[in-house]
Amino acid sequence: MTTINPATGDVAAPEPEGKIDAGLLPRDHYKIRLPRWRYKLRQKLLPLVRLETPYLAYLQEHVRTPIWDTYFAFSANLGTHTFFMVMLPLLFWFGCVDLGRGMVHVLAAGVFFSGMLKDLLCLPRPLSPPLHRITMSGSAALEYGFPSTHSTNAVSVALYGLLLLNANPGVSGTQRTALQLLAAVYTVSIVFGRLYCGMHGFLDVVVGVVLGAVLALAQWGLHDKIDNLVYGESFWPLVALVIIILVLVRIHPEPADSCPCFDDGVAFAAVVGGAEIGCWHFSKLPFAWHWEWQPAGPGFSYAHLGLWKTVARVLIGVAIIFIWREIAKPTLHTLLPPVYRFFGRIGVSLPRRDFIPASQYKKVPHLPDDTLPSLDELPQLVRSIGRGRSDSVGPQSAADAYETLAYREKRRRDSMDKINRPQSPLRNARSLAGDLEKYENQMGTGEVDMSALGEGSHDEEYEQREVFRKIEPFKPRVRYDVEVVTKLIVYSGIAWWAVEGCPIVFELIGLGVGMQRMEAR
Template sequence: MGKIAKDQPDAGLKSLNHYSNRLPLWRYWPRQKLLPLIRYETPYLAWVQEKVRTPALDSYFAFTANLGTHTFFMVFLPFLFWCGHNSLGRGYDWTPHRENTRDTDKTNNLFFIRLVHILAAGVFFSGFIKDLLCLPRPLSPPLQRITMSGSAALEYGFPSTHSTNAVSVAVYAIALLNAPDSTVNPQTNLVLQVVTYLYVISIVLGRLYCGMHGMLDCVVGSTLGALIGYAQYSLGPAFDDYILSSSWVEILAIPIVILILVRIHPEPADDCPCFDDSVAFAGVTLGIDVGSWYFTQSSLAWSEPLPGTIPYRYESLGLVKTVIRLIVGVLCIFAWREVTKPTLLRILPPVFRSLEKLGLLLPRRFFKTASQYTTVPSNLKDHDVLPSFSEIPSIITTIRHPRRRAVSIGPQSEADAYETLAYREKRRRESQSGGSRDSPVGGETKPNGAPILSRKATTLDQYEHMMGTGSPNSAMVDIDANILRSSPLPPPQYEPSRSDEKDVFSQIKKPRVRYDVEVVTKLVVYAGIPWVVINVAPPVFEFIGLGVPY
């Protein structure tokens, strides 16, 4: 397994058949049908990006992109749980003596707890499709990628997870606000809806503006998000009923289903970290469902306004104790991860070696098996959903200096590099055969050879010539600096040498070596985070005097 990853930079001459060799026909065929659409729209996206870019918009869309990540939600969701908004969100009131009343927090409860399910489904299924079809992001150049995240470009592009997350949350929120039993007053309702629409438009359009995705990525991602949001709104109450009414035997169905989903997650053709996020959120789903079921049966849980509510009342605690309560809760989460992760990485390798000898392991591509290493490094740079202690200073710096962002030009991942080489080879073959390129601006012919469109060359042609010509380059640009405008480039040489291909791979950001034990470790750690939030932090609050009387 490790040898494949090591030899990939020398596989440049396999740019065209790389995916046909790595993917079965039922995955390769739809990929080849969708790939021309991504190539077709790229010059148009670059042309629009060139026309509308300003320093202010660069910073706005680069910064708001963070609001569409699952990391953003994972950082703030625990705060909502500890402030009493952790209910599983019934569509009705469980307490008989209050069956004719509505609590104003119910809409919040519906939104906040199910938000975890929405995000988990969005991250998992968008990552599932990404690794299934292995479609690249639109080529850079001609696009310039504007981002504050160093890992986003390492993933496949189709579909857009940002769009999936934003649209799923927005659809669910709008459905709640328009529900007949909504208790939000009309003025607040209108403001919340406007904010929701502004949020989702900023995220989706920002993916296009920043050159991170194409129209196809965003449309399919948005469609997936809309389906997830609607499914959660329609089926969420029934699923919550199942959780709270289950016996311990019935609740075991949840971890079984999650483990099956993790196991059938497709193997990618390149070293893409999509699987890491899918495993993390599979763990989060497991932890929040089983943890909620367990906490609802405890004596500490409140049954009002809905079952499983973590005890909290602002009038009893006040601002200072509430802030201390949140800090203590966050420390519990970090303590769990800082202790559990290195412990598992230390004790699991011998177990995995024994299982490997028995033939019980089904290793994933790009993950080094336990028989190929002795220890796992302690300073692994993770692609984590929730930031670690070491990442907090950089996060604070980003918040204090939102005007800074990275503008990257050229391939940034293995998928980018293979697509760049494949596009060069495609144009070389078309040039040698005397055929016309599938340029989106003129030069196209009908089957009988007659031109479909004849017009003068425009800047769009220049953007089309840039496709597949770039070398990796990245620079930090300040908002007040001049925007790096794309300049017309000469048509590329159609016969790239082997050294050119090696150069493309040698300059891209390579994912670090990943170890087989990390899959189980990530699943356990992230399943434990919601368990700590729901079942560990509340007793700690009570013990140190930050609890509230019923």
């Protein structure tokens, strides 16, 4: 049996007789790779994704303009992991400890649990064509579609911020109204933008919105209890937290295809552990500020520091975090592989399907990081922002390719018979019905030219090879087993530097206000 490499679309050597190749039959790909209960649940939800697609295409075609394309593509950056990883340290450096810790909790939980659902169900994004994918990030399309992490993050951040705002009596009415309006615009821009840009369906964003709201309300209702545990004298609650994080990372479901959701979930889970350990220890130091209305943490006073010291504080803090990442990541990539090989020889390993074990490589090359770019990746990131949005049509990931092939096969089985197709509840409106049928006919086309085979002929291997060839620019990179522990250490370290390490440096070099406040007392 001939096999096809899902990443490149190349034909490989024949498989032994009787062996089923998961990449050969699109309809069997998820059935083979997923446990039975996950596959059945996926099959129940998949028709909803397919049913939504013509309506999404109708919406997109009738509201699109160049200005809105640019706006929604750019605003989507405000809901990414990279944006929040850059902005979260600033909250601590400007003294907003309660807000910063709450944001860390809701964002980490949102990224982790939405990613867990994505990898659990492996549901594709709505098909392209008929949808256009409008984005400034090629890596976003590599994830599954359900639920929308952007929507989860936007709602959890906005709702938690509004809850804190309404509980703060020191905010004037005008400021309160302005901030509420800003939160509403931000949320609608991100959530509706996911539909507009063809990246998600209605089901994806609705579940993402609900998940984000639940996480924000849970953080708001439990934050006093969390503070009592974290800021107590005992260190054991933090030990329990670290154990819980490691367990959650270990039980994260294996996806059927290579998906970056796990990497992002590990990074944000590590941030929670590092931030809480740093907050606990920093609160015991003499220059920590103690407020009646929020936990102890780094202090900030613009009146005391002024503009230039405030700017220097930010620049030095960002530089420290990047230096830590630049040193720690390659160091761990050098030290960890021999350790992994040792444990592998004695039969102890924690393998994941799409991660290469240490026994199969000698050296980990320089690897990009989709969560937080490295220093040498910053120029490329700036150039990509300058180039603006991209408008793509066709499969962009393995999940896209398999869904394209599976839907095309379904249409062939139905023989394009309208009687066998599920009827839309809006088929009464003739103009809409015509548009919906047009979009349905585009679903699963995948821009594959079958004319080379001759009229009326069909070759499944050629068809798959051509579909997978379309996703080459978007294929996921090779991943190594040591990256999991590396991310846990590096990102917990980033969080520690943000909440404790950098504030200590600020105090030592004259950019802090904690010691002056203590001496004034």
